[in-house]
Amino acid sequence: MMSGDLDRALAALTIANGAAAMGHRVTVFFTFWGLTVLRRPRRTAARRSLLQAAFCRLLPRGTRRLPLSRLNLAGLGPLLMRRVMRQRNIASVEELLAAAREQGVALVACTTSMEVLGLTREELVDGVELAGVASYLGEADGAAVNLFV
Amino acid sequence: MMSGDLDRALAALTIANGAAAMGHRVTVFFTFWGLTVLRRPRRTAARRSLLQAAFCRLLPRGTRRLPLSRLNLAGLGPLLMRRVMRQRNIASVEELLAAAREQGVALVACTTSMEVLGLTREELVDGVELAGVASYLGEADGAAVNLFV
Amino acid sequence: MMSGDLDRALAALTIANGAAAMGHRVTVFFTFWGLTVLRRPRRTAARRSLLQAAFCRLLPRGTRRLPLSRLNLAGLGPLLMRRVMRQRNIASVEELLAAAREQGVALVACTTSMEVLGLTREELVDGVELAGVASYLGEADGAAVNLFV
Numbered sequence: 237m238m239s240g241d242l243d244r245a246l247a248a249l250t251i252a253n254g255a256a257a258m259g260h261r262v263t264v265f266f267t268f269w270g271l272t273v274l275r276r277p278r279r280t281a282a283r284r285s286l287l288q289a290a291f292c293r294l295l296p297r298g299t300r301r302l303p304l305s306r307l308n309l310a311g312l313g314p315l316l317m318r319r320v321m322r323q324r325n326i327a328s329v330e331e332l333l334a335a336a337r338e339q340g341v342a343l344v345a346c347t348t349s350m351e352v353l354g355l356t357r358e359e360l361v362d363g364v365e366l367a368g369v370a371s372y373l374g375e376a377d378g379a380a381v382n383l384f385v
Numbered sequence: 386m387m388s389g390d391l392d393r394a395l396a397a398l399t400i401a402n403g404a405a406a407m408g409h410r411v412t413v414f415f416t417f418w419g420l421t422v423l424r425r426p427r428r429t430a431a432r433r434s435l436l437q438a439a440f441c442r443l444l445p446r447g448t449r450r451l452p453l454s455r456l457n458l459a460g461l462g463p464l465l466m467r468r469v470m471r472q473r474n475i476a477s478v479e480e481l482l483a484a485a486r487e488q489g490v491a492l493v494a495c496t497t498s499m500e501v502l503g504l505t506r507e508e509l510v511d512g513v514e515l516a517g518v519a520s521y522l523g524e525a526d527g528a529a530v531n532l533f534v
Numbered sequence: 535m536m537s538g539d540l541d542r543a544l545a546a547l548t549i550a551n552g553a554a555a556m557g558h559r560v561t562v563f564f565t566f567w568g569l570t571v572l573r574r575p576r577r578t579a580a581r582r583s584l585l586q587a588a589f590c591r592l593l594p595r596g597t598r599r600l601p602l603s604r605l606n607l608a609g610l611g612p613l614l615m616r617r618v619m620r621q622r623n624i625a626s627v628e629e630l631l632a633a634a635r636e637q638g639v640a641l642v643a644c645t646t647s648m649e650v651l652g653l654t655r656e657e658l659v660d661g662v663e664l665a666g667v668a669s670y671l672g673e674a675d676g677a678a679v680n681l682f683v
Binding site: 243244246247250251254255258305306307316317319320321323324326380381382383384385 | 387389416417418434436437439440443444497500501503518519521522525526527528531532533
């Protein structure tokens with residue numbers, strides 16, 4: 237999960253939950269903008285270099301602020317989509333994330349990306365593991381399904 | 386196929402046709418913006434909530450209106466690319482879609498995404514199956530190649 | 535590797551290098567905008583139709599000019615990210631590309647995309663193989679991990 241878009245997060249987490257419901261062991265590895273999905277909504281004090289702070293300030297804090305990859309319309313698109321989904325009883329990204337945790341889907345944050353974007357452990361939601369590319373490759377190697385979202 | 390970009394549709398359908406030509410069984414599962422690839426060019430009367438109608442109006446109708454993910458240049462990019470491809474005898478997205486059907490590539494539309502975007506069965510081209518994430522995962526599980534485009 | 539974004543190139547090449555370091559045979563197949571990663575920084579004389587020339591002029595020449603898929607900020611984003619990465623001793627895209635070559639990762643350019651974008655062999659860096667979709671599918675078929683970036 238490299239993308240930090242609401243629509244792509246919905247797709248990834250729907251697939252993750254579907255696979256978990258079918259009895260598969262599932263890991264979602266969050267890297268780059270995907271880390272914003274795991275970010276706490278509240279501001280957290282973090283020691284950052286000036287350059288890192290510049291990036292961090294521009295990155296959304298958590299699922300409520302994710303943009304759409306298309307038709308974002310300055311934030312109107314996500315609002316519209318969320319409202320349609322609520323009317324139709326389709327699980328929101330927050331519900332999908334909660335369901336993933338309940339089903340034991342492993343949520344892993346890429347440590348190198350965290351450094352690049354200046355994100356600290358404390359800024360991410362609870363229950364997230366930290367790991368690097370070797371860990372990802374270890375999981376991916378034997379996986380039946382493996383997607384780059 | 387989550388993306389609704391001309392270039393990504395070309396990539397996905399080229400791979401799908403190539404695999405079919407090599408004797409593989411191929412399924413393309415269209416979700417979110419990818420559904421616009423399967424949309425009929427003509428306006429179709431559809432019962433939609435007001436919110437759904439807002440989205441639908443902004444989504445392209447069919448392959449002729451797909452934008453480029455890059456260098457779209459307000460629609461000039463796709464025109465340029467199509468012209469170069471015609472000069473060079475490279476199959477257009479419409480030809481690739483027709484070839485995919487002829488080769489028996491299954492075209493599947495994601496029912497949940499259709500609800501989210503307010504798209505109805507009647508708006509999609511003929512010969513498209515409807516299915517959900519469980520169906521996708523069933524196909525993906527044993528697949529030799531499985532891509533998220 | 536379809537994308538021509540700095541962040542996505544970093545992700546793809548980090549995974550490629552990681553897999554090679556673990557003893558796997560790795561191929562990166564560059565198509566569409568991904569070809570800009572392999573482009574030489576210097577202008578090269580090339581015979582192009584007028585339409586192809588229009589595209590080529592707008593495409594970045596090599597890794598130094600790659601934009602970010604997000605927070606590009608008219609070129610400021612990549613500069614910021616590169617500086618943070620240097621401070622933190624994280625390998626740049628140029629270093630990753632060099633490491634990939636050293637580790638024997640095969641770099642393959644898609645011939646059809648080269649035609650569409652009007653890119654010639656001479657414009658690409660040394661050591662790149664040329665191939666089509668059938669070659670990609672042959673490699674992908676038996677692969678343990680296969681991603682569309």
